[in-house]
Amino acid sequence: MLTASETLGRVVISATNAWRRAVLRRHGLRRRTIHLPDSETDIVCWMPKDVERTCNQKPSLLLLHGFGSNGTESWASHVSSLSRHFALFIPDLLFFGSSTTSRLERSELFQAHCIHMAILSLGVNQSFVMGHSYGGFVAYRLAHLYPQFVTKLIIVASGIMMDCHNNDYALRKTGANSVYDILAPTSVPALKQTLELVLNGTPKIPDFVLKAMLKRSSCGAD
Incomplete structure (x- = not known):
């Protein structure tokens, strides 16, 4: 049985995700699962309700999220401004x-x-393709493999100037044994350290919410 704090954490995460989905719907997007021809792969993507009509009115913009996130989490706060000028496509990466x-x-x-x-x-x-963090690497590969598809490429905060010393600094700062422990934390203290690196400050998020975030990540839920 869940404790009261665990239940509250799940409620907070669920409500936050519901709000994000509502934002995307309010700006004319719908969520659809695309079954690829290999019959083994499904891509879930937010897109205009009427793709053909919207793409005839505005240029397309494909938004690729970063590591440890998904399309809804990463881009919901940007949809209001971007949807005025672009037909948005927001997939969850595999x-x-x-x-x-x-x-x-x-x-x-x-x-x-x-x-x-x-x-x-x-x-x-x-x-147009914009990728953030890990999504920037995917965006780069899209332009590399399919230059006729990518008309404009935007790469945001993908660490293109990183070297081994950047990882050394992150390991020293967090006390983690490997970069994997930073990218995929499994405890609340480790998640706090990761968020401190990402947000450049101590995250003011209650522990019960962080626990719910870890649980959601381990289940792969949206």
Whole structure:
């Protein structure tokens, strides 16, 4: 049986995600699962309710989220401004959110290939692409593999100037044994350290909410 704090944490996370989904719907987007031809891969993506009509009125913009997040979490707060000028496509990358595959590939090349197939299946042959953090690597591979598809490329905070010393600093600051422990924390103290690195400050989030965040991440829920 869940404790009161665990229940409250789940309620907070659930309410926050419901609010984000409502924001996307309010700006004319709908959530759809795209089944790829390999029959093993499903890409979940937010897109305009009428893709053809919206893409005839505005240029397409594909938004790719970073590591440990999903499309809804990463981009909900930006939809209001971006949707005025672009037809938005906001997928969950594979292994994050609700997109799934039974194939064994795990590279950003595979991510780019699957996202490209998914968006093409909607009748969208060209798009601006913006990737944040890990999504920037996928965006780069999209431009590399499919230059005719990517009309403009924006890479945000993807650490393109990183070297081994950046990882050394992060390990010293957090006391973690490996970068994996920072990217995929499994305890509340570790998650706090990760958020402190990401947010450049001590996160003011109650422990019961952080516990719910860890539980949600381990289940792959959106």
